Structures are given as structure tokens and as C-alpha cells.
Amino acid sequence: MHSGMIGKIDKAHQYVAERDRFEFQSMVVTVHGNNSDHTVHFDGSRWSCDCDYFHQHRACAHSMALEMMFDGMVHAREAVLA
Numbered sequence: 001m002h003s004g005m006i007g008k009i010d011k012a013h014q015y016v017a018e019r020d021r022f023e024f025q026s027m028v029v030t031v032h033g034n035n036s037d038h039t040v041h042f043d044g045s046r047w048s049c050d051c052d053y054f055h056q057h058r059a060c061a062h063s064m065a066l067e068m069m070f071d072g073m074v075h076a077r078e079a080v081l082a
Helices: 003-017 052-057 061-069
Strands: 027-032 037-042 047-049
Touching: 027 061, 037 061, 047 052, 047 061, 052 061
Parallel strands: none
Antiparallel strands: 027 037, 037 047
16 A cells, blocks of 8 residues: 555544544435435534424434434534425
């Protein structure tokens, strides 16, 4: 492996260990649910999901799974309807 790449890999591991370096502005994720696929959005401060449960309760298994996955990296204020 090229020696320059080894340094970049080490730096990447350092960044991963320091999660506060990351700030998500937005993202769109497809969650393959048990019954169907769902699209979850993060707009920089809020989560939303296209599933019926989210529209009724402002949270769902799909959005909560992503919140757990990105814990400490994504700071949502509150859920909103998609």
C-alpha cells in the first residue's frame, strides 16, 4: 500500500473516533422495512419519514433507527411531517 494512503487511513480512523468533527446538513436514506421501503429525510435539524405512523406520531421505527445510528452526530430539534 502506498505510504501516503496509510497516513490517510490513520487520519480517517482519528476522525471517526472524534464524532464531533461531523455536522450533517441534510440526508435522505431509504430504510428497507419489514413490509416496504420508506424514505427518511434529515434537513439539518429535523427528521421526517414517509410512513403513515410518522405522520400520526411524528416519530417511527425508521426515523428512530437513524437517530440511534447517528447518535451524537446529528442533533435534531424535533420531528416534523414530511
